[in-house]
Amino acid sequence: MEEIKKKHIAILGSTGSIGTQALEVIQANPDRFQVEVLTAQNNCDLLIEQAVTFKPNAVVIGNENHYDKVFDALDRLDIKVYAGENALSSVVQMDSIDLVLTALVGYAGLRPTIKAIESGKPIALANKETLVVAGELITALAEEYGVNIYPVDSEHSAIFQCLVGEFHNPIEKIILTASGGPFRGKDTNFLKTVTKEQALKHPNWDMGAKITIDSASLMNKGLEVIEAKWLFNLKQEQIEVIVHPQSIIHSIVQFEDGSMKAQMGLPDMKLPIQFAMTYPERIKTDFPRFDFLNYPALTFEQADTKTFRNLALAYEALKQGGNMACILNAANEVAVEKFLKDEISFLGMSDVVEACMQKVSFVKKPTYEDYVFTDEETRKIAFEHII
Ligand SMILES: NC(=O)C1=CN([C@@H]2O[C@H](COP(=O)(O)OP(=O)(O)OC[C@H]3O[C@@H](n4cnc5c(N)ncnc54)[C@H](OP(=O)(O)O)[C@@H]3O)[C@@H](O)[C@H]2O)C=CC1
Ligand SMILES: CC(=O)[C@@H](O)[C@H](O)COP(=O)(O)O
Ligand SMILES: [Mn+2]
Missing domain, CATH: 1.10.1740.10 (RNA polymerase sigma factor, region 2, helix turn helix motif)
Known part of the structure; x- marks a missing residue:
């Protein structure tokens, strides 16, 4: 039997929600993937534990105060240890990396992503903020360096999955689904006094704190509209949002003949993470399967952009x-x-x-x-x- 060449992966933000799920995917497929780099900002205990298990070539701890602790634990295992913000941008350039998964949160993702692209590394992009901040620059660079950006965000992965085999067919529009978050249907009066504990209770997804708050305020969907514009080269008028509280249909593409394709499944980020790492292949998993009989109603509503102003502000930013x-x-x-x-x-x-x-x-x-x-x-x- 022909041996598959292992893909060497750098995970930026390995201690977070996406990072840990990516490691689960890798652990389930040791014949396909090798962890090359792991990074964290503060969580040095988990970073050390992950490094002991996955034996990467190098790790980066963002907060330099933790360097000694990480070095003492990993140097004896022949794992290179670096610290600080600049180290992230250097480490992504290592020759041995085949794919960089950007699973860190926020603006901090921008510079390492640029450096990875300039080094010709394909990107599995979870860090949507990179495309929100500098989508024009990033897509131009990706084109210049001939680098593919594979979406990890569930809606964008859904669109990407619908487009496989259709890349030559123009898109009429896409419809991004939104869960509506924990405050769906609530009015301004109710929202005046809601707490972070309430906002952190997402109805369908277990995610990091920042994106969970963004989901509650609909800013997440606003960021995703901008992310979609750059990933799929669309005009603002081609990107719609619809609230779908069950988060089973992950998004929809409508083609110029009127046909619509949707990608669906239980809300589980391991699938989009894995697809970004294995594209164009789909590999066998034991993830729980969706059963229509457990969901007799899949429902849809208009997003309330008067109450949840962030979505309207994001469209305005895109327009400007x-x-x-x-x-x-x-x-x-x-x-x-x-x-x-x-x-x-x-x-x-x-x-x-x-x-x-x-x-x-x-x-x-x-x-x-x-x-x-x-x-x-x-x-x-x-x-x-x-x-
Ligand atoms: N979670 C999800 O299901 C989804 C997430 N995304 C996107 O993926 C990205 C990651 O989200 P998520 O995994 O939820 O986030 P988490 O907060 O769970 O994890 C963030 C990761 O980034 C690291 N980190 C935090 N701040 C910095 C920094 N300034 N510099 C470098 N590294 C940093 C953290 O390290 P430490 O642990 O040490 O703090 C951690 O490893 C976000 O852009 C999010 O929008 C998209 C779709 C779904
Ligand atoms: C899992 C994922 O991709 C998140 O971005 C999720 O979509 C958030 O849910 P909302 O639809 O509530 O923003
Ligand atoms: Mn999403």
């Missing part, structure tokens, strides 16, 4: 173009962090985003340096707005 989505993202990252510390209210998050979109300098054709400056300026203005 330039660095506006970078402003939206940075303001939202500050707002979510402050909400998680009980320093602003749930509805206050949209106020911060809106204020930053009005106040931060607009740049029509941003360079990488402009994005860096915009991110910094927005964070300052967001903090001033909150104080």
Whole structure:
């Protein structure tokens, strides 16, 4: 039997929700994958445990204060240990890496993703913020370096799966499904006093804190609209959102003949993670299967963008173009962090985003340096707005 060449994977953010599920996929398929790099920001205990199990070539701990502890645990196993933000951007360039999974959260994903693309590494992209901040730059770079970006986000993986075999057929529109989050159907009066504990209870998905808050505020769907624009080269008018509380249909493509294709299954991120790592192949899994009889009703509703203003703000950022989505993202990252510390209210998050979109300098054709400056300026203005 022909031996399959193992794919050597770098996981940026291996200690998070996506990172740990990616490791489960790898553990179930040891003949196909080898872990090359693991990274974490603060969780050095889990990073060490993962490194002992998966024996990567190198690890990066973002917070340099943890370097000694990680080094002491892993050096004797012949695992290279690096620390700090710059190390992330260096490590992705290692010759031995075949695929970089960007499973870290937030703006921090941008620079390592650029460096990975410039080194010709295919990207399995979970870190949607990278495309929200700098979609134009990233897609241009990917084209220049001939690098594929495989979506991990469940909706975008669904679209991608619907497009397999259809890449020559123009898309009329796509429909991204949204669960509606824990506050679906609630009004502004109710939302005034909701707590982070309530917002962190997603009805269908178990995810990291930042994306869970984004789902509750519908910012996640706004970020996904922007992510879809860049991944699939669409106009804003071609991207719709529909609320589908069961999260079984993960998204839909409509072609120019009117035919619609949808991808469905139980809400489980291991499938999109695995598909991004094995494309174009599908490999056998023992993930639980969807049964129609357990879901007699799959339902759909209009998204309430008057109450959940973030989705409308994201469409507005997309319409304005330039660095506006970078402003939206940075303001939202500050707002979510402050909400998680009980320093602003749930509805206050949209106020911060809106204020930053009005106040931060607009740049029509941003360079990488402009994005860096915009991110910094927005964070300052967001903090001033909150104080
Ligand atoms: N979770 C999900 O189901 C889905 C997630 N996504 C996207 O995937 C990305 C990851 O999400 P998720 O796994 O939920 O997030 P988590 O918060 O669970 O994990 C984040 C990971 O990134 C690391 N990290 C945090 N901050 C930094 C930083 N500043 N620099 C470098 N690394 C950092 C964390 O390390 P440490 O543990 O040490 O803090 C952790 O490994 C996000 O962009 C999210 O939007 C998309 C679709 C679904
Ligand atoms: C699993 C995944 O892809 C998340 O982005 C999920 O879609 C969040 O659910 P919402 O639809 O509530 O934003
Ligand atoms: Mn998603």
